[in-house]
Amino acid sequence: MSEYKGFGQAIDASVITKAQNGERAAMEVIYLSYSKPCYQMAMRLTANPQASQDIVHEVFLKVLKKIKQFELLGSFSGWVRKIALNEAVDYIKRNSRSNAETETVDELISTHHYFEHQWWESIRDLEKLTAKLSPNARAVLFLHEVEGLTHSEIAHLFDKSERFSKQMLFRALAQLKAMSAIKELKNASD
Amino acid sequence: MHLTDLEMLTLKNAVKSNSESEHLHNCSACQKRYENRLLFTQKLAKTYDSLEFEPKWEALESELNMNGDNDMDKPKPRLAEKWEHFLIAFAASLCIVVISPSLINTLESSHVKTKIKLSIEENKNLQERLSLVTPKSPYQLLNHQTLKLKLQDLDQQIQLSYLEDVSETEKLQLWESRKQLLLRFIEKMGGHQKTRTEVV
Incomplete structure (x- = not known):
């Protein structure tokens, strides 16, 4: 069985060319290759299965309608991933209240305690806990930690400042750490 | 340290x-x-790694077929041509509003009907402002295209709402959703003029 590679999966250039010429079979290959990683990314960012399905649908409508604009010299999977990121973040922006930037980044800069111990190891179901984070905090956490975006890139996606991105990331960490501590206490008393 | x-x-x-x-x-x-x-x-x-996903290619394919392959074959259109499709859909929505017998026969309050007329007017004004907006970056162009698709979807829903004779309140909600979509996009692109119903 071949290893699942997500957006790392390469597509033959001939498939892209056929899709650009309107061949439905080639379009279906593209859809089947990248729809699952697109769905996984959307689930990480939104924790909402129905919204994630809608996001996948919108992403591939755009990908397949704009495919003629894609130049074969670039990374096709990177192009699809970028469209997926934009679509997922657009969903979050439409569906979450904006967080007031009440904490100063200076308070966050001085902490040293998030990586001294592997506090996350006690979390058995990280999906459930991350689903409880606020929408912006969850999205920034996964965009920064898993998708590898910088604070500047995240700020651009959200039309916000880098300070917003840093604040949301720390908010996510703080909430996760607090939730894992509560879970440990509960497990100990059971 | x-x-x-x-x-x-x-x-x-x-x-x-x-x-x-x-x-x-x-x-x-x-x-x-x-x-x-x-x-x-x-x-x-590793979160969501073992997630089950059900591909829905048929739904996507039928929507692509509905929109036709012509969208793919066109070269990058000029600004006016870009808005051609959803301007036609918007015009179709307006036609159905005018000629629909449900408008004449409805038993709902005239207050809601007045609100619908106002909302339609505001949509028309926002549409005109939108046609003056030019995306300046690839990111803005992507948002531009996203808006177009969403407006097409909303226009279809509006048309259906008149054809299926849903309540005036539901029609008003659809027109208001359309208006908010346009407003948010225009504000994001830098057009900050307020419409008549917005509270300062």
Whole structure:
């Protein structure tokens, strides 16, 4: 069985060319290759299965309608991933209240305690806990930690400042750490 | 002085500075924290790995067929041509509003009907403002295209609402959703003029 590679999966250039010429079979290959990683990314960012399905649908409508604009010299999977990121973040922006930037980044800069111990190891179901984070905090956490975006890139996606991105990331960490501590206490008393 | 958590978090996604690299090389405590930080990322990356996903190619294909292959064959259109499709859909929505017998026969309050007329007028004004907006970056162009698709979808829903004779309140909600979609986009692109019904 071949290893699942997500957006790392390469597509033959001939498939892209056929899709650009309107061949439905080639379009279906593209859809089947990248729809699952697109769905996984959307689930990480939104924790909402129905919204994630809608996001996948919108992403591939755009990908397949704009495919003629894609130049074969670039990374096709990177192009699809970028469209997926934009679509997922657009969903979050439409569906979450904006967080007031009440904490100063200076308070966050001085902490040293998030990586001294592997506090996350006690979390058995990280999906459930991350689903409880606020929408912006969850999205920034996964965009920064898993998708590898910088604070500047995240700020651009959200039309916000880098300070917003840093604040949301720390908010996510703080909430996760607090939730894992509560879970440990509960497990100990059971 | 050890690296802060913020510096730890930024290290992975950005090029390490000389001082950070040097500190990491010489400080075992920060090396351990950096390893922990990478383990944290690995754990996060595994979330939803075993997720079941049901591909819905048929639904996507039927929507592509509905929109036709002509969209794909056209060269990048000029600004006026870009808006041609949803302007036609918007005009169709207006036609159905005018000629629909449900408008004449409805038993709902005239207050809601007045609100619908106002909302339609505001949509028309926002449409005109929108036709003056030119995207300046690839990101703005993508948002531009996203808006177009969403407006097409809403226009279809509006048309259906008149054809299926839903309540005036539901029609008003659809027109208001359309208006909010246009307003948000125009504000984002830098057009800050308020419509008549907006509270200052």
